[in-house]
Amino acid sequence: MLYLIGLGLSHETDITVRGLETIKKCSRVYLEAYTSILMTASKEDLEKFYGKEVILADREMVESKSDEILHNGQTEDIAFLVVGDVFGATTHTDLVIRARELGIKVESIHNASVMNAVGACGLQLYNFGQAVSIVFFTENWRPDSFYAKIEENRKIGLHTLLLLDIKVKEPNFKEMMRGRIVYEPPRYMSVSTCCEQLLEVEEKRGEKAYTPNTPCVAVSRLGSPSQSFKAATLKELAEYDAGEPLHSVVMLGRQVHDLELEYLLEFADDKEAFKKAVRADQEYFKPPPPPPVEEEEFSD
Amino acid sequence: MLYLIGLGLSHETDITVRGLETIKKCSRVYLEAYTSILMTASKEDLEKFYGKEVILADREMVESKSDEILHNGQTEDIAFLVVGDVFGATTHTDLVIRARELGIKVESIHNASVMNAVGACGLQLYNFGQAVSIVFFTENWRPDSFYAKIEENRKIGLHTLLLLDIKVKEPNFKEMMRGRIVYEPPRYMSVSTCCEQLLEVEEKRGEKAYTPNTPCVAVSRLGSPSQSFKAATLKELAEYDAGEPLHSVVMLGRQVHDLELEYLLEFADDKEAFKKAVRADQEYFKPPPPPPVEEEEFSD
Numbered sequence: 001m002l003y004l005i006g007l008g009l010s011h012e013t014d015i016t017v018r019g020l021e022t023i024k025k026c027s028r029v030y031l032e033a034y035t036s037i038l039m040t041a042s043k044e045d046l047e048k049f050y051g052k053e054v055i056l057a058d059r060e061m062v063e064s065k066s067d068e069i070l071h072n073g074q075t076e077d078i079a080f081l082v083v084g085d086v087f088g089a090t091t092h093t094d095l096v097i098r099a100r101e102l103g104i105k106v107e108s109i110h111n112a113s114v115m116n117a118v119g120a121c122g123l124q125l126y127n128f129g130q131a132v133s134i135v136f137f138t139e140n141w142r143p144d145s146f147y148a149k150i151e152e153n154r155k156i157g158l159h160t161l162l163l164l165d166i167k168v169k170e171p172n173f174k175e176m177m178r179g180r181i182v183y184e185p186p187r188y189m190s191v192s193t194c195c196e197q198l199l200e201v202e203e204k205r206g207e208k209a210y211t212p213n214t215p216c217v218a219v220s221r222l223g224s225p226s227q228s229f230k231a232a233t234l235k236e237l238a239e240y241d242a243g244e245p246l247h248s249v250v251m252l253g254r255q256v257h258d259l260e261l262e263y264l265l266e267f268a269d270d271k272e273a274f275k276k277a278v279r280a281d282q283e284y285f286k287p288p289p290p291p292p293v294e295e296e297e298f299s300d
Numbered sequence: 301m302l303y304l305i306g307l308g309l310s311h312e313t314d315i316t317v318r319g320l321e322t323i324k325k326c327s328r329v330y331l332e333a334y335t336s337i338l339m340t341a342s343k344e345d346l347e348k349f350y351g352k353e354v355i356l357a358d359r360e361m362v363e364s365k366s367d368e369i370l371h372n373g374q375t376e377d378i379a380f381l382v383v384g385d386v387f388g389a390t391t392h393t394d395l396v397i398r399a400r401e402l403g404i405k406v407e408s409i410h411n412a413s414v415m416n417a418v419g420a421c422g423l424q425l426y427n428f429g430q431a432v433s434i435v436f437f438t439e440n441w442r443p444d445s446f447y448a449k450i451e452e453n454r455k456i457g458l459h460t461l462l463l464l465d466i467k468v469k470e471p472n473f474k475e476m477m478r479g480r481i482v483y484e485p486p487r488y489m490s491v492s493t494c495c496e497q498l499l500e501v502e503e504k505r506g507e508k509a510y511t512p513n514t515p516c517v518a519v520s521r522l523g524s525p526s527q528s529f530k531a532a533t534l535k536e537l538a539e540y541d542a543g544e545p546l547h548s549v550v551m552l553g554r555q556v557h558d559l560e561l562e563y564l565l566e567f568a569d570d571k572e573a574f575k576k577a578v579r580a581d582q583e584y585f586k587p588p589p590p591p592p593v594e595e596e597e598f599s600d
Contacts, residue, residue, distance in 0.1 A: 008410065013318035016411070018311055085412060087419030093563055100566065108420050110308065110412030110523055111316070112385060115425050117410040119387030125415050126433070130458055131426045152456040158430055223410055259393055266400065 002070065002099045003079045004086040006111025009223030012041040012049040019109045023050050026079040030057040030069055034168050035091070036083035037186075039224045039246060046081075054081070058169050062091050066098050073104035084113035114222055114248055118161055121217045121229050122263025127255050129153030131161040134194050134249075136187065144201045150251060151209035155285045157255035162198075164189035164247050188245030191218040191230075195238035195249065208284065210234060210251060215277045217264065219248040229267040233277050254282045302370065302399045303379045304386040306411025309523030312341040312349040319409045323350050326379040330357040330369055334468050335391070336383040337486075339524045339546060346381075354381070358469050362391050366398050373404035384413035414522055414548055418461055421517045421529045422563025427555050429453030431461040434494050434549075436487065444501045450551060451509035455585045457555035462498075464489035464547050488545030491518040491530075495538035495549065508584065510534060510551060515577045517564065519548040529567040533577050554582045 003022050008014030015023075023029055031043065033056045038046075047054050057069065057080070069080065086092060086108045099106050119125045130153060132146040146162070153160045167187040175182040199212060212235035220228045220242040230240055237249065256278055268274035303322050308314030315323075323329055331343065333356045338346075347354050357369065357380070369380065386392060386408045399406050419425045430453060432446040446462070453460045467487040475482040499512060512535035520528045520542040530540055537549065556578055568574035 006412065008316060011318055013321065014316050014410075016308060016314050016316050017320060018313035020317060021313065085416045085419065087416075087425065090424065090559060093422060093424075093559055097559075097563060108417075108523075110314075110417040110420070112306065112410030112412060113416045116385045116387075116413045116416040117408075119385065120408050120410070122393060124390065124393075125387065126431045126463075129429050130456075133426070156430075156452040156456075163426075223408075259390060259397075263393055263397060 001077050002073050002096075002104050002106045003077065003109060004092060004096070004106065005079055005081050005109045006085040006113070007038055007081055007083050008111040009084060009114070009117060010039040010041075010221070011224075012038070012045050014111065014223065016109060016111060019111070020050070022077075022109060023052060023079050023081075026052075026077040028055065028076070029053065029079045029081065030055045031081045032057050032062060032083070032092070034059045034062075035089045036166065037168070037246070038083050039221055059091070062095065066095055067102075069095070070099055070102055070104055073099060073102065085111050085115070088113055088115070112223065114163065115161070117222050118219060118248065118250060120222065120227070121219055121250060121267070123159050123217070123250060123252070123260050124257065127159050127253065127257075127260070129156065129158035129160055129253070131163055133163045133165070134189065134197060135165045136167065136189060136193075137197055137200075142197075142200075144205070147201050147205060147209055151207065154209060154251075154253050156253075157285065158253040160251045160253070162194060162249040162251065164191075164194050164249070166246070189247065190245070191220070191242040191247045191249055192238055192240055194247070195234050195240075198234060199238055211281075211284075213277055214281050215252045215274060217250040217252070217267065218242050219250060220244075221246060222248065230269075231264045231267040231274050232269065252278065252281065254285055256282070301377050302373050302396075302404050302406045303377065303409060304392060304396070304406065305379055305381050305409045306385040306413070307338055307381050307383050308411040309384060309414070309417060310339040310341075310521070311524075312338070312345050314411065314523065316409060316411060319411070320350070322377075322409060323352060323379050323381075326352075326377040328355065328376070329353065329379045329381065330355045331381045332357050332362060332383070332392070334359045334362075335389045336466065337468070337546070338383050339521055359391070362395060366395055367402075369395070370399055370402055370404055373399060373402065385411050385415070388413055388415070412523065414463065415461070417522050418519060418548065418550060420522065420527070421519060421550060421567070423459050423517070423550060423552070423560050424557065427459050427553065427557070427560070429456065429458035429460055429553070431463055433463045433465070434489065434497060435465045436467065436489060436493075437497055437500075442500075444505070447501050447505060447509055451507065454509060454551075454553050456553075457585065458553040460551045460553070462494060462549040462551065464491075464494050464549070466546070489547065490545070491520070491542040491547045491549055492538055492540055494547070495534050495540075498534060499538055511581075511584075513577055514581050515552045515574060517550040517552070517567065518542050519550060520544075521546060522548065530569075531564045531567040531574050532569065552578065552581065554585055556582070
């Protein structure tokens with residue numbers, strides 16, 4: 001059996017009781033270590049907590065050597081640990097499909113991920129549209145496909161969760177050309193870098209999918225003891241120091257309910273200014289007034 | 301301190317280790333028992349597992365008597381348990397705002413919810429738009445505001461998670477008029493009832509936000525040992541018996557990646573027919589062909 005086990009967001013104790021019990025009976029335990037990191041626990045902390053060796057699985061192993069991970073899975077129990085929940089990344093879907101082909105049963109043990117825990121900022125999950133990924137811009141590669149997706153969400157009034165790039169175990173290209181494999185230190189995109197990139201793309205495209213004054217929420221170290229939120233405009237957050245990683249950003253849509261706003265104000269430095277920014281932003285993508293309601297029509 | 305603790309989806313052991321440790325040190329433990337249920341554990345199972353009394357908190361208690369829940373929270377530790385994750389329902393946001401007013405600190409211990417665990421069906425979470433609630437139709441109340449939201453999602457190619465109504469501790473109105481409080485037995489909306497209601501609304505409105513042939517996924521008992529998925533068209537699922545509750549439904553959008561489809565086919569009775577339905581449905585809301593790409597433009 002292959003067990004896919006979500007680890008949650010931060011502590012080694014964020015694993016579920018069922019997840020922990022399952023690890024204890026597995027003959028091999030892999031930790032997927034390239035799409036996210038557990039914020040307050042190292043590999044050694046996990047090994048101590050589980051009483052088991054943990055094998056780090058990098059991208060190459062998961063994508064090219066999945067048969068090694070799945071070896072003997074027809075008769076042995078294997079744990080594949082994923083930070084957050086199990087199905088955050090497409091590579092895990094791939095692994096399940098490969099297991100099926102080999103006749104290996106698969107069970108998932110779910111946990112929190114940023115996709116649902118972000119509700120802690122006070123914005124309602126059902127007011128979110130599609131989530132988008134923001135990758136580090138390089139000199140020659142400044143992908144902006146996120147722009148159209150944010151616009152799609154904002155046109156229908158929805159909030160957007162921006163998932164920020166992390167680079168773990170990236171090879172150094174110069175060294176690689178010399179035939180040596182040297183890894184770069186890990187990099188985690190900050191709130192300010194994300195917001196700078198967003199501002200750059202808006203400046204270039206100028207279609208006002210959002211503006212420098214669009215209200216956003218900086219989400220720092222979600223689920224960890226030092227979790228914090230900051231509600232401010234996009235341009236303010238481009239200069240905001242959100243501290244240690246991991247970070248995410250939420251860009252608000254027009255549909256901000258009073259309860260959501262009341263909750264967010266707690267995280268604003270200048271409550272009046274933030275409220276004003278929210279009201280002003282609601283003028284974008286305003287729908288036409290609704291047609292007169294027919295008598296026999298019902299609506300919740 | 302008020303601890304909001306997610307219980308996950310099914311087993312008493314789906315709670316996190318940190319959640320369980322926290323419960324053990326709290327002086328009072330409330331279980332929110334009206335927006336969802338834990339599928340394979342009763343209140344008594346939880347009490348045995350926690351070694352603590354668990355107080356059921358119905359809607360009335362949470363919405364009108366929150367000060368009772370929060371009593372002495374400035375000095376005592378209080379646990380408020382929520383099935384799934386913590387911020388699934390607006391009422392919990394309310395409780396946090398009230399706690400803040402009373403000067404009570406609040407900490408959340410997150411867990412899986414249907415909002416992220418639904419990724420287990422093979423559809424990628426970042427291809428989902430806004431989630432919608434489907435409530436039981438009554439003779440005089442057949443709310444269809446979900447229709448416009450599904451249409452908004454499908455217009456931009458996104459999948460929609462449909463959260464199905466549950467009715468727990470609903471008073472019987474006839475008895476109430478006689479001055480007696482008698483509660484109805486709990487009701488959980490089934491996949492087939494949901495799909496019938498969707499078909500009725502499409503028939504009435506006829507705007508083709510979706511059709512009887514739109515591909516969907518029935519999600520049964522997500523996260524429980526008897527979890528199952530069925531991939532079929534909307535009209536097929538209107539006649540599908542998804543078994544014991546809880547159920548959800550995902551309606552597909554046009555953006556179905558090959559990997560998503562490959563994963564889903566495992567859950568289709570007639571794989572060729574389902575694939576054909578997906579291809580046919582992709583003709584709805586097809587975007588115009590993209591403009592020619594300028595040389596200096598980059599895109600991921």
